[in-house]
Amino acid sequence: MKYIDEYRDNALAAKILGQIRSSVTRPWTLMEVCGGQTHAIVKNGIDRLLPDELELVHGPGCPVCVTPLEMIDKAHAIAQRPEVIFCSFGDMLRVPGSEVDLLILKSRGADVRMVYSPMDCLRIARAHPEREVVFFAIGFETTAPANAMLAWQARAQGIPNLSLLVSQVLVPPAMELLLSTPGNRVQGFLGPGHVCTVAGYREYEKIAEKYSVPIVVTGFEPLDILQGILMAVRQLESGRATVENHYPRVVRRDGNPAARERVAEVFEPCDRAWRGVGIIPQSGLRLNADFRAFDAEHRFGVEAIHTQESTVCISGQILRGIKKPHDCPAFGSTCTPEHPLGATMVSAEGACAAYYAYGRYLQSSPGAQASCLGREAAG
Amino acid sequence: MCLAIPGKIIELRTDADGVRMARATFGGIVKEVCLEFTPEAKVDDYILVHVGFALNTVDEEEAKQTFELLRELGQLDELDIPELSS
Ligand code: SF4
Numbered sequence: 001m002k003y004i005d006e007y008r009d010n011a012l013a014a015k016i017l018g019q020i021r022s023s024v025t026r027p028w029t030l031m032e033v034c035g036g037q038t039h040a041i042v043k044n045g046i047d048r049l050l051p052d053e054l055e056l057v058h059g060p061g062c063p064v065c066v067t068p069l070e071m072i073d074k075a076h077a078i079a080q081r082p083e084v085i086f087c088s089f090g091d092m093l094r095v096p097g098s099e100v101d102l103l104i105l106k107s108r109g110a111d112v113r114m115v116y117s118p119m120d121c122l123r124i125a126r127a128h129p130e131r132e133v134v135f136f137a138i139g140f141e142t143t144a145p146a147n148a149m150l151a152w153q154a155r156a157q158g159i160p161n162l163s164l165l166v167s168q169v170l171v172p173p174a175m176e177l178l179l180s181t182p183g184n185r186v187q188g189f190l191g192p193g194h195v196c197t198v199a200g201y202r203e204y205e206k207i208a209e210k211y212s213v214p215i216v217v218t219g220f221e222p223l224d225i226l227q228g229i230l231m232a233v234r235q236l237e238s239g240r241a242t243v244e245n246h247y248p249r250v251v252r253r254d255g256n257p258a259a260r261e262r263v264a265e266v267f268e269p270c271d272r273a274w275r276g277v278g279i280i281p282q283s284g285l286r287l288n289a290d291f292r293a294f295d296a297e298h299r300f301g302v303e304a305i306h307t308q309e310s311t312v313c314i315s316g317q318i319l320r321g322i323k324k325p326h327d328c329p330a331f332g333s334t335c336t337p338e339h340p341l342g343a344t345m346v347s348a349e350g351a352c353a354a355y356y357a358y359g360r361y362l363q364s365s366p367g368a369q370a371s372c373l374g375r376e377a378a379g
Numbered sequence: 380m381c382l383a384i385p386g387k388i389i390e391l392r393t394d395a396d397g398v399r400m401a402r403a404t405f406g407g408i409v410k411e412v413c414l415e416f417t418p419e420a421k422v423d424d425y426i427l428v429h430v431g432f433a434l435n436t437v438d439e440e441e442a443k444q445t446f447e448l449l450r451e452l453g454q455l456d457e458l459d460i461p462e463l464s465s
Contacts, residue, residue, distance in 0.1 A: 036382040117411075117430050119413060119431055122396075142429050143429065149415060194383050197434050197435050198434055220448065250437055256435060259434065262415070349382075
């Protein structure tokens, strides 16, 4: 109970933990989908407070982590063009591509700018009509409405020198891929609260039913996570598999309709590669025919760039819950947050960076060993 | 990077392109926020903001709790990115 003193409400945390312990009768494996949850779980040692029967595996919950290397190389190819002002969220600047990262390109003279909001690109494009402004539009469902609004405004205002390099991904298809992979170990999910704020959870209801897997939508406050785990365990133990919303103060079943409408106006579903995982059918969004003129891949002819991923980095298996960061030989030695080899080390929400930040590089957990051997897949 | 940060609306306005905007404070740091997806939001409301867009309105307690949590997790860095002047 090393960490429990630090909870906002220790008594309540202890109570929920007690309920989890008394509910569990056999081994279960749960996955938290959201990288913010991963970060909170590792920081608060939630995984270590749980009974041995319960294992948490860390999902693909960070758009920075899953942006494919190929897309990063495309970004680099575009950013190096002299006429281009390349705009990106700060998190993407240090993500290694095949050779460099955006910060290195910037130090070599490329005009790379960090923006807070995609809308900042409109102002930059207007201020520099002689330049080409390109925005690196990455993200999950949470970011899609903002990126859609940028494309929508660019078209509405007729801004010709603005385009988007789109690497937008969707959570439910990745969960489906995981569940349908032979040897899958995940039996229940903590659903991503902020993603569902936008997208709602109707899609998750279909998954819960089709794969008989409980999904509890929750936040990333430790008590919410604990409560989410308890609800998922209770479903598993009683043979139920539905979506429960433990975050109703933020998430509604239909999400944010205005945001979803704008996304649907601008984007269409497409197959998309996830870093370390490969192509997941219909797991991405791209600009639809009405907005294709604003597609940077097309505008700068970088569609043909194809790249190989590192052979050392096992982030793909980590993102699928098969391995844990300390199973990677590079973890904490040749791969650190200062010199990341793979994307799960770059972003604070990446499982490798979270383990590193909270001193998890010293020991290997028994759960991770079991995961390497491949525990029996159930359900 | 897909966590939304709670802020409090201090001023509403419409920008030159007709986009509904607000100025919101995040623990003292003031930022421009687009309100196109939360048309119901008004001054003194708490909103969950992601990359400059309000995704939802929340109550004060939820907002404060979430903000504290993000601070503990070191997830407030994006607030330090300077805004561009128009
Ligand atoms: S420690 Fe580095 S190299 Fe190993 S899986 Fe994580 S990101 Fe990849």
